Amino acid sequence: MPGGKPAHDNLSSRDKPRVHMNPIRKFDILVPGEINPDLILSGNVEPAFGQVEKLVESAELAIGSSSAIFACGAARLGLRVAFVGLCGEDTFGRFMLEEINSRGVDTSSILVRPGEKTGLSVILNKGADRAILTHTGLIDSLTAAEVSDDLLSSARHLHVASYFLQKNLQPGLSDLFSRAHTLGLSTSLDTNWDPSGQWQGINELLPQVDVFLPNEKEALALARMTDLESAVEQIAATCRVVAVKLGRGGAIARRGDTTARTPAVKVDVVDTIGAGDAFDAGFLYGFLNGWELEKSLGLATACGSLSTRRTGGTAAQPGLEEAMQHVPPLG
Secondary structure: OOOOOOOOOOOOHHHOOOOOOOOOOOEEEEEEOOOOEEEEEEOOOOOOOOOOOOOOOEEEEEEOOHHHHHHHHHHHOOOOEEEEOEEEOOHHHHHHHHHHHHOOEEOOOOEEEOOOOOOEEEEEEEOOEEEEEEEOOOOOOOOHHHOOHHHHHOEEEEEEEOOOOOOOOHHHHHHHHHHHHHOOOEEEEEOOOOOOOOOOOHHHHHHHOOEEOOEHHHHHHHHOOOOHHHHHHHHHOOOOEEEEEOHHHOEEEEEOOEEEEEOOOOOOOOOOOOHHHHHHHHHHHHHHOOOOHHHHHHHHHHHHHHHHHOOOOOOOOOOHHHHHOOOOOOO
8 A cells, every 4th residue: 555554544533534444455446437538639720510621730549538537647656446437349448448457457347338339539629728529428327336345345445537427327326425435435526517507416425525626616616606715615514625626726625624725836738638637646645645635735736737748638647756746845
């Protein structure tokens, strides 16, 4: 186990998990998630109908999906990560299985469904902006029932991302979190943006979430507030820890009455795809090793910032040694 000691040794009783975590488990993190590659097209162009052909500067097929990018980032830091999800027995499914596995993520629990299609996102990068077209395929097909108690028992922590894309996971997620806690796991949630703007079901889930990881817009929308600090305080009163990504503004986190802030690391930004997922990986590394809130936030911000140096969500994810060089010393 990275860090060499059980998680949460230095946390107050309020912040400790509901059930004592067993550090002697096969995996540190289990990720039930969506599986799809990203076809990333980069160039200063906009698509146009009418059979208009335009040229882009580059094209790359890369690991996509928030859950998979997170899993690769956590494994890059040295955490033992297992992934459970669904993909087709097709080119995109084979690509994702090979690429995720090559980055040290255990893929033995991924279910391959012959005759069905793996999802795909086509991303057009134009400077700091991008447009995304997604074919869902099997992205939204995983159910909570497919995450068995035996699989849960093999891990210390359960991380769920892309809540609003994983529509068939949503109905059973409360029960999944409950089973996870009963079996000794802590939990985390990164919803990503809700296209409907309704944020249904999240407030009911938050009491079962140990670490909530929204970005600034998501936190404000969920709290239905315009002031970030007030939104963070409100959310932190419901879940155990909240860490909010602020992009170029760094990040803010709160646990109980303790608030921490950290600036972003200055890098030449090439692509922000997956930066939030790399942030999540860094924060959970610190959380699982019982680090102070400020140190965990510092690692998270370093991981998120450094991940933007290359195209795609995983190409520039840092290892622990590199990321720690950018973590400010505790004040």
